[in-house]
Amino acid sequence: MKQGLVLLFLILGLVSNAQVKIAGKITDNKGKPVAGVSITLKDSYDGTTSDSLGFYSFATSEKGRFILEASVIGFRPVALEVDLASAPITLNIAMKELVTELKAVVISAGSFVASDKNKGAVLSALDIVTTPSANGDVTSAFNTLPGTQQVGESEGLFVRGGSATESKIYMDGNLVNNFFYSSTPGIATRGRFNPFLFKGTIFSSGGYSALYGQALSSALILESKDLPERTQADLAISVIGVGGGIQHLSKDKRSSWGVSYNYANLWLGFAINKQKQDFYQIPVYHEGDANFRIRTKRGGFIKYYGYISANKTGFRSPDIDSAVLKNAFAIENFNTYQNINWRENFGMGWKLTTGFSFSTNKDDINNELQDADNQRQVITSPSFFAFKNFKLSNKAQYAQVRFVLEKKLNGLNVIRFGSDYFYSREQSTYTLYNGSRFTESVTDNLKSVFAEADIYITNNLAAKAGGRVEHSQIVDKWNVAPRLSLAYKFPDNSQASFAYGLFYQNPERKYLPTVAALDYSRAAHYILQYQKLANDRIFRVEAFYKKYTDLYKTNLSATGREVAVNNNGFGDAKGLELFFRDKKTFKRVDFWISYSYLDTKRDFLNYPKAITPSFAANHTAALVVKKFVLPWKTGFNLSYNFATGRPYYHFAYDNALGKYIIGDAGRTINYNSMSFSVNYLPNLGKTNPKAFIVWVLGVNNVLGQKQVFNYNYNNDGSRKEAVTPPSKRFMFIGCFISFGIDRTQDAINNNL
Amino acid sequence: MKKLILIAVVTFLVTGTFAQSEKYMASMKSNIAAIDTSFKNPANLLDLANKFERIATAEKNQWLAYYYAALCQVNYTYMEKDKTKIDAIADKATELINKADALQPNNSEISCIKSMIASSHMMVDPMTRFMEYGPESQSHIDAAMQQDPANPRPEYLKGQGLKYTPEQFGGGCTTAKPVLQSSLEKYNTFVPGSDIHPNWGKQRVEMLIGECK
Numbered sequence: 001m002k003q004g005l006v007l008l009f010l011i012l013g014l015v016s017n018a019q020v021k022i023a024g025k026i027t028d029n030k031g032k033p034v035a036g037v038s039i040t041l042k043d044s045y046d047g048t049t050s051d052s053l054g055f056y057s058f059a060t061s062e063k064g065r066f067i068l069e070a071s072v073i074g075f076r077p078v079a080l081e082v083d084l085a086s087a088p089i090t091l092n093i094a095m096k097e098l099v100t101e102l103k104a105v106v107i108s109a110g111s112f113v114a115s116d117k118n119k120g121a122v123l124s125a126l127d128i129v130t131t132p133s134a135n136g137d138v139t140s141a142f143n144t145l146p147g148t149q150q151v152g153e154s155e156g157l158f159v160r161g162g163s164a165t166e167s168k169i170y171m172d173g174n175l176v177n178n179f180f181y182s183s184t185p186g187i188a189t190r191g192r193f194n195p196f197l198f199k200g201t202i203f204s205s206g207g208y209s210a211l212y213g214q215a216l217s218s219a220l221i222l223e224s225k226d227l228p229e230r231t232q233a234d235l236a237i238s239v240i241g242v243g244g245g246i247q248h249l250s251k252d253k254r255s256s257w258g259v260s261y262n263y264a265n266l267w268l269g270f271a272i273n274k275q276k277q278d279f280y281q282i283p284v285y286h287e288g289d290a291n292f293r294i295r296t297k298r299g300g301f302i303k304y305y306g307y308i309s310a311n312k313t314g315f316r317s318p319d320i321d322s323a324v325l326k327n328a329f330a331i332e333n334f335n336t337y338q339n340i341n342w343r344e345n346f347g348m349g350w351k352l353t354t355g356f357s358f359s360t361n362k363d364d365i366n367n368e369l370q371d372a373d374n375q376r377q378v379i380t381s382p383s384f385f386a387f388k389n390f391k392l393s394n395k396a397q398y399a400q401v402r403f404v405l406e407k408k409l410n411g412l413n414v415i416r417f418g419s420d421y422f423y424s425r426e427q428s429t430y431t432l433y434n435g436s437r438f439t440e441s442v443t444d445n446l447k448s449v450f451a452e453a454d455i456y457i458t459n460n461l462a463a464k465a466g467g468r469v470e471h472s473q474i475v476d477k478w479n480v481a482p483r484l485s486l487a488y489k490f491p492d493n494s495q496a497s498f499a500y501g502l503f504y505q506n507p508e509r510k511y512l513p514t515v516a517a518l519d520y521s522r523a524a525h526y527i528l529q530y531q532k533l534a535n536d537r538i539f540r541v542e543a544f545y546k547k548y549t550d551l552y553k554t555n556l557s558a559t560g561r562e563v564a565v566n567n568n569g570f571g572d573a574k575g576l577e578l579f580f581r582d583k584k585t586f587k588r589v590d591f592w593i594s595y596s597y598l599d600t601k602r603d604f605l606n607y608p609k610a611i612t613p614s615f616a617a618n619h620t621a622a623l624v625v626k627k628f629v630l631p632w633k634t635g636f637n638l639s640y641n642f643a644t645g646r647p648y649y650h651f652a653y654d655n656a657l658g659k660y661i662i663g664d665a666g667r668t669i670n671y672n673s674m675s676f677s678v679n680y681l682p683n684l685g686k687t688n689p690k691a692f693i694v695w696v697l698g699v700n701n702v703l704g705q706k707q708v709f710n711y712n713y714n715n716d717g718s719r720k721e722a723v724t725p726p727s728k729r730f731m732f733i734g735c736f737i738s739f740g741i742d743r744t745q746d747a748i749n750n751n752l
Numbered sequence: 753m754k755k756l757i758l759i760a761v762v763t764f765l766v767t768g769t770f771a772q773s774e775k776y777m778a779s780m781k782s783n784i785a786a787i788d789t790s791f792k793n794p795a796n797l798l799d800l801a802n803k804f805e806r807i808a809t810a811e812k813n814q815w816l817a818y819y820y821a822a823l824c825q826v827n828y829t830y831m832e833k834d835k836t837k838i839d840a841i842a843d844k845a846t847e848l849i850n851k852a853d854a855l856q857p858n859n860s861e862i863s864c865i866k867s868m869i870a871s872s873h874m875m876v877d878p879m880t881r882f883m884e885y886g887p888e889s890q891s892h893i894d895a896a897m898q899q900d901p902a903n904p905r906p907e908y909l910k911g912q913g914l915k916y917t918p919e920q921f922g923g924g925c926t927t928a929k930p931v932l933q934s935s936l937e938k939y940n941t942f943v944p945g946s947d948i949h950p951n952w953g954k955q956r957v958e959m960l961i962g963e964c965k
Contacts, residue, residue: 036795038802040809045779047806049799073840102840229887535835630918684921 021088023057026050026070029096034072037095042067042079060084074098099411099456105489107454107464109497109529109542110207112145115200115223122538122581128195131624132677132698133639135732138191138198139169139179139220143641144622146542146577146594147205147218150643150671151615153709153723155180155188158615159205160546161573161600162217165508166523169220170212172303172341174357175422176222177398181285182333182363184313186712186723187277192287192309192335194260199225205577206525206544207499210450210466210483211404211418216505216523216548226301227256227293231740234260238696238734239269241285257292264311273727280374281314281330300344307337319369319388320714320721325377326370327388334362349408353418357400365392379433384715387560391431399423412462417451426509438559442512445473452483460489472506472520479504479520494532501525507552511564511605514557519567522550536583538592546573551604556653562606571602571610591625606651606660614710617643617671635679643671650713650720663717672705691737698732701725776814779807780948784820787827787952794831801825805848815859816948818852822865823950829872842872860900861950867892867909889913904938907931908953915960925964932961 022041026034033054040047046060050072063084068091071077075095082089097103114123127141134140139157142148149158156164169179171193181189202221212219228247236243245260264285287309294302314330339357346352368389369377379386404418427441452466464485471478483501490496504520524547531540551569554562581592597619603610620643628635645668652663677698683691701707710723783803790796801824808817825845829838849865856862867889874885896906911932917923936957944951 036798038805040802040806043810045775045803045807045810047802049795049802052795073837073844100840102836229884630921 018086019059019061020063020084020086021057021059022068022082022091023055023088024091024093026054026056026093026095028075029094034075034095037070037072037075037093040069040071041082042069070095074100074103097459099413099459101412103459104412104456105460105462105487105495107462107485107487107497108495108531108540109485109487109499109527110525110544111202111204112142113200113202114141121200122540122579123201125195125199125201128201130626130635130637130677130679131639132637132675133622133624133641133673133700135190135698135700135730136195138193138195138201138222140190141195142203142220144592144594144624144639145203145205146579146596146620148596148620149598149615149617149646150620150641150673151709152188152671152707152725153186154183155190157218157220159218160544160575161571161598161602161613161616162523162546163613163615166215166217166505167220168212168215168218169222171222171305171339171357172224172355173211173353173402173404174339174341174355174400175214175398176337176357177359177396177424178335178337178361181311182331182361184315184331185329186317186709187726192307192337193222194289197224197305198222206546207483207485207501207527209464210452210468210481210501211416213420213448213450213468213470213481213503214446214505216503216521217546224303224305225293226303227253227295228258233739235737235739236262236734239272239732240264240266240734243287253295255292255294257290259290260288262287269730269732273730275315275726276724277315277317277726278326279313279315280328281312283311283313285309285311287311296344298345298347300342302340302342304340305338307335309333309335314366316370316374320712320719321385324372326372326374328366328368328370328374330366332364334360336360351406351408352403353406354403355401357398359398361394361396361398363392363394365394367391382434386433389433391429393429393431394426395428396424396426398425412454412456414454415451416453418449420446420448420450422446422448440513442474442509444506446506447471462487470504470520474506474512475518475520477519479522492532493534494530497527497529497531499525499527499529507564511552511554511562514563514565516563516565518552518564519550521548521552521567521569523548538579538581540579542577542579544573544575544577546600548572548602548604551602553603554605555659569602569604569607571600571604573598573600573602573616575599588630589625589627591623594622596620608651608660608662611649611662612647614646614648617646619644633681633684635681637677637679639675641671641673641675645670646710648711650711650717652717664713664720666711668708668710668722669706671707671709672703673701673707674703674705675700676702691739694736696732696734696736700730700732701728704728776807776811777948779803780816780820783807784948787820787824790824791827791831794828797824797828797831801828808848808851813855815852815855815862816950818848818855819861819865819950822846822848822852822869826865826868826872829869829875835876838872838876842869845869845872858899860896860903861905863892863896863899864903864905864909867896867906871913902938902942904935904942904957905950905953907935907938908957911935911957912960915964929961929964932957932964936961 026037028034035050035052035054037050039056041060041062044062046058048056048058050056065081065083068080068082069077070093074097076098078093078095113121114128115121129136131141131144147160151158157167158164159167169176180191183189200223204219208219228249231249233246241264243262247256247258249256266283270279289307291305312332316326316328319325319327337359341355343353371377400422402420404416406414406416408414423445425443429437429439431437448468448470450468455463466483468481469478481502481504485499487495487497503523507518526545527542529540529542548571550567551571552564553566553569555565557563575596575598578595583590598616600616601610601612622641624639626637647667649662650664651660654661680695683693707725708722711720712723713720783800786800790800801821804817804821804824808814808821811817822845825841829841832838846869849862853862870885870889874881893906893910911928914923914931915928939954
């Protein structure tokens with residue numbers, strides 16, 4: 001027995017000394033070697049790591065059945081059973097690449113992302129405020145990207161041959177109706193919202209997602225910030241006004257609230273920058289906003305944003321139809337906007353996003369003819385002169401509810417679907433020179449349902465397919481809009497994308513109501529893109545073709561108002577766009593260049609035939625350069641915008657033909673504008689400064705280059721006058737102070 | 753006879769367990785010794801990380817094995833030149849350090865690794881990521897100092913960060929040196945919990961101080 005026991009130990013000892021060799025090669029599904037794979041004999045110390053050629057080899061003293069595991073970042077782990085006896089084992093392992101956000105192709109045709117988080121972002125959130133030509137305006141920074149036009153005489157995004165009304169702006173999924181301050185003749189207004197409200201922006205110059213509709217050309221999708229980094233108070237003083245606000249973050253960092261108030265008065269700004277117009281009411285703005293944000297237990301968010309604004313302006317300019325008279329235009333605006341959102345994760349990959357928004361807008365416009373002493377000219381005969389004395393009062397209410405349900409499937413595959421209900425009621429009262437009033441209102445109930453799927457076939461091939469169905473009370477028809485995007489990634493990590501979509505839009509409010517039965521106007525987009533993103537460099541080239549059908553035609557109604565009469569308008573746009581951004585070639589210099597070629601013609605509204613619209617230039621280019629000089633604690637930003645001349649027209653009404661004809665036409669001079677801004681951060685590097693200060697000096701059109709946006713014609717078309725900017729240059733000086741936080745580190749890391 | 757067999761079996765089992773523990777200690781020691789030389793080749797660092805992870809998975813309740821696996825992975829992110837790969841490696845390090853954290857909560861050394869991981873994420877794109885990862889990295893250093901005031905590594909990490917911050921921003925040798933020297937003093941008196949407890953960084957601190965003369 002004793003001997004037997006000794007023998008047993010002896011055998012055990014011998015066995016444990018005999019090692020088994022396991023070796024093989026690890027490849028991916030294409031047969032390429034995978035390096036750095038951890039090979040583990042489960043529950044033992046034994047294993048190894050595959051070499052650069054995918055080979056591995058190790059020896060083990062273990063015996064019996066074991067599980068051999070192979071795992072590496074980016075691949076699905078593999079577990080295989082091995083029977084360890086004494087013979088060496090050769091085991092080649094094929095691993096399947098995981099479809100991950102990091103490696104997967106990005107569906108990017110038609111869209112520019114400005115974000116700090118998104119992969120494939122072209123701009124950062126900070127870029128929007130440091131682009132000098134943008135003057136801190138949310139949408140203006142996008143005018144340095146390809147696809148947009150340099151239209152100085154009116155606000156909005158003019159994208160790829162589309163008018164500004166063809167671009168819609170969304171905040172957290174909800175449409176923002178009066179995103180810009182109310183229009184004033186010949187002077188572009190700014191966006192209402194502070195760019196620091198948003199953490200991410202997607203600017204789509206075409207082919208956008210089925211989640212959005214009612215925009216023939218473009219969607220600008222703004223995503224508001226979640227919780228602020230910390231509690232802080234801000235103060236701003238500049239040549240255009242003063243403002244202050246507080247953001248408070250709770251101690252448990254689960255919720256926050258904030259309020260701010262801004263008062264803008266352009267008296268000082270206009271004193272420094274002489275205006276062409278005679279402002280008898282200096283623009284004055286009062287603005288307040290409030291927000292709260294709550295992080296829910298499941299990692300969701302409830303966010304509220306509320307905004308209220310009252311503003312007014314009034315200015316005189318010479319009347320084009322007379323040598324002595326002046327035209328005086330005054331507007332008072334009152335606007336409110338409320339948006340509440342809830343997004344929540346419900347487990348099993350389900351996510352819900354809901355939103356409710358409500359907004360109101362009220363414009364009171366007074367236009368009159370004045371003489372040299374600024375006295376109102378009363379005209380009683382119904383000549384065209386008389387119609388220059390009018391009052392227009394617009395009131396609008398909008399409400400929207402929306403939900404999107406999203407289900408995450410395996411990998412990055414996602415399906416989402418939802419519904420949207422949009423109510424609008426717009427009422428206008430027009431008071432003529434003789435006191436007669438015309439009141440009309442337009443109410444619409446717009447319902448839509450949409451569905452979309454992100455399909456990742458491999459890391460290199462992905463598709464986004466969806467559709468949207470809408471019904472508007474005004475048109476009283478259903479429309480069906482399919483959308484499709486494809487993206488393919490090449491082995492060198494560059495990628496090609498394609499996007500197609502149909503887009504529908506209702507007639508503009510100002511051409512309603514009408515007796516004519518109208519259909520939706522429609523655009524089809526075809527976009528082809530090639531993009532390469534590599535270490536601090538981005539290159540993309542995009543070609544597009546856009547076909548417009550059923551555009552609205554307008555004509556004069558019996559009361560002399562321009563109304564939509566049919567859907568016989570049409571048009572197309574094609575072009576090629578380039579974008580290049582480089583943060584690498586020149587040390588600490590970041591620059592981007594964009595170029596757009598556009599060829600477009602359309603027949604719509606009162607156009608006599610298909611012509612290139614006055615908001616389309618053939619060639620548009622922009623250069624933006626940013627450099628931060630550390631020892632000076634100063635950032636220098638420069639932008640140069642260029643566009644070839646745009647066409648302008650005078651449409652004369654031919655009474656005999658009963659339609660408009662081209663009375664006169666021409667092309668404006670090329671557009672050139674260089675803007676410059678300097679940011680000085682004096683407290684940079686001070687340890688524990690009480691306040692963080694940023695001084696900003698900005699000058700638009702530094703070189704004072706002559707700019708002509710368009711021409712205005714007198715009544716009979718015999719005389720024209722250039723539409724030029726209100727001032728040759730605009731100089732801005734401001735000081736922004738944040739209390740309660742140390743943003744030094746922020747500044748450092750922004751510039752290293 | 754029965755008794756004898758019982759004794760033999762018990763002895764066998766006990767020595768087996770001892771052998772296991774010895775094996776653990778021996779493997780850990782040799783792998784820890786290899787860390788210093790592995791910095792020359794990122795592949796070696798990854799191999800070491802995998803070795804520690806194998807030990808950790810087999811042992812199941814040794815926080816130090818997870819700790820070193822995470823340390824190797826986070827050091828690996830510093831070596832990785834392709835910035836697009838760093839996030840995934842840092843996430844792997846987080847997964848490992850969280851396992852260590854579950855076995856050994858409120859540990860100063862573990863907080864140091866967490867701070868290093870946050871810094872890795874930040875380095876991918878400092879310009880835009882600072883607001884998120886800067887304070888996170890700092891808060892882990894603060895926690896590490898609180899959890900063990902005698903630990904020299906939180907100050908080492910803090911001093912290193914300061915040294916590489918330009919002077920205009922309150923960094924550079926003037927502000928870094930006192931922190932690094934305080935760290936060095938702690939290194940001189942620091943006694944690791946065992947042969948395999950964390951005891952790295954002293955040479956690097958001496959080097960950094962040397963650069964500040």
